[in-house]
Amino acid sequence: MLESPAFQGGTPQMQRAEGEGRVATKARDGLSVLDTLYQSGCGKIRVPRAYGNWLEAVLINTSGGLTGGDRMAWSAVAAAGTHLAITTQACERIYRSSGGAACVASKLTIDAGARLDWLPQETIVFDGSVLERTIEVDMAGDATFLGLEAIILGREAHGEDARSAMISDRWRVRREGELLHAEAARLDADDTLARDNLALLGGARAYGTLCYVSQDAERHIERLKALVAGHPTAGASRIGDKIVLRATGRSGYHLRKIIMPAIAALSGAGAVPKLWSL
Template sequence: MTDTLSIDRPGTPQPPVTLQRVRGRAAIVQAATGLRRLHQAGSAKILRPRTYGGPDQAVLINTAGGLTGGDRLDVSAEVDPGGALVVTSQTAERIYRSAGGAAQVRNRLTVGAGARLDWLPQETILFDGAALDRQLDVTLAGDARFLAAESFLFGRAAMGETIAKLALSDRWHIRRDGEPLYRDRLDLCLPRGGSDPLRDPAALAGHLGLGTVLMVTPDAEARTDGLRAAISGLEGLTSGVSGWDGKLLLRILARDGQALRRGLLAALGHVRDDPLPRVWHM
């Protein structure tokens, strides 16, 4: 047998390099009496820690350790009528520099009549050059109760990181009984022709953390003043609270990751009657 040695000369076309991509899919269905279905594939995993006295919990894990361009994660959580579930993540999600394309994340939540779902993932850290396309779709039935908290960190201040290039699209679509209830969209792109939304006084004004908390319950508006009081005076935070039509919305701009975490802990401690999942304190 003869081996042939091939020598590539300048100008010789080379086959494209195929990069390994992260693919993950996780789904959980919670009945009023406990777990009804659990599915996980690829890098997406779900842990169910033992809980005492509160709703069952589902802890999301991305075993890949982060996402970059071309990766995709799909998560779905459904709570049957009368059930309750808290969904969180084991740690912050990291979105690394993209070599092409955006990381895609699709989260789909369904909450039955009389049921409750708390969607409480920990922070998403965006590195320089990151590209993320994320969408949250929520379907509520009847008197379902829903709480969501999402947050971004633009680089890590302790490491001296700055963001010069970024492509971020984050969308929330929430419906109740088929009718639109709440829509939100955040689009940030850097560099951007003479303006820098991360440092522009009319945008993030140099803050490295951005957080959103949305509560949809019959008593949401009644918690408005208490929530303002809970987060007022916290160092390194700028915030705004609004309550209307059974919804309570909080926006947080934070100086750094520690200030962002303080604000989220204070806010969630006020609007929730149960302790936060233990992973939030690790």
Template structure:
């Protein structure tokens, strides 16, 4: 006889956990660690600057997933970090926890670190909390880009509900140099066409360069333009910040690639296929 008092146990959903870390010194690789779905690859390159490519083998993020990446350029080291492809954040379970991504970056004395992940694509009902922190020495050079795309225009996707918490911090010699908190939720998406919110944009990007004399590049970058891409370029006190937005991810990606190539005076990592 069946026990009528027994209640069904909710199924436990499998969640992604992963951590990958790379430490590079002036003489080459110092440390490499990886676990779970987070992987780090060091492809062969034909230039003097090594590249580290991070990969999430789960294919995307959803409610409760946890990823952590760490990239360290030791004293006197030049290093470029990127991701193999765009990261995707899919629909979360109802009232479920956010997916979490933690990125820790470090550049030692005289180091040059470029953090150039490809875009993050958010799908309807995604929940993502991400924090990127960079600790750089007083004379280090640091360049980063972060691009967020709200659904795929080519697939006719419209994102109406999601929750994104995205925070970026840069500290030079322990002092806060740059802080950019970003939060997007359903209330903001309902006003996406308002000039003080997204102004109709589906894709947004921030580029930051922290280097002595970085502000001098502002006049070089202001003339760069792409049809359908709106930009703002600011330079001051050893900092250059570019913010760009577009109604589609593809033209924004092309603009970001051109701006990064101009800043770096070098091609983008090969995984950035255009």
């Protein structure tokens, strides 16, 4: 009798989700249109009808969520003179791990005079989950990048705070090969100091980082500071052509109330992606 591959050596082999998606734009008649679209596994990309001079791409994980050992890889290229806006169909979910981390890697390339808005909806982490996430951005000197990553710790309606979740986030943004923004954030399981200290999360259930890199950064910073002035758990700062906004919230809804006006102010579309409001 042949042994099933799922039980080789008498040990159950867990099924793992693997997905990959790639999208690229090109310029045609003054518009940003689709040039390349590739998808495999549970990684899918849809391109809705555009109502402006940008191309919108929607990332979808058809597995319904990720757990330990799952892998997702996204890559996007905004070709010279184009505008690519990327979001997700829904919030990604990271479930309890039985071993290993759920890994999500994103690689973004922005050519001369192009713009890329990376605006996925929040990632919800559950108790016992392990997430390792990386974002690599390579941009031309006159390109524009707007990027967001946000985390919700557990489901508030269920009284969860995902205290046993582990999260590792790594950003690298390079312009003309020069490292312009680098950060590595880590939240360990049962890390009381990080969760409760007022200098860190201060008991927040949600947090997010918004990064904007453009030659016109100076023009936006005062407006952003005014937008977050009424929120003691948010702040924006500028160094050269880079703006970083960080915010925490007592819930995902509270965090959205802070970051959505900031996205609208910086977005090339002048608003958050429509899927955020559905």
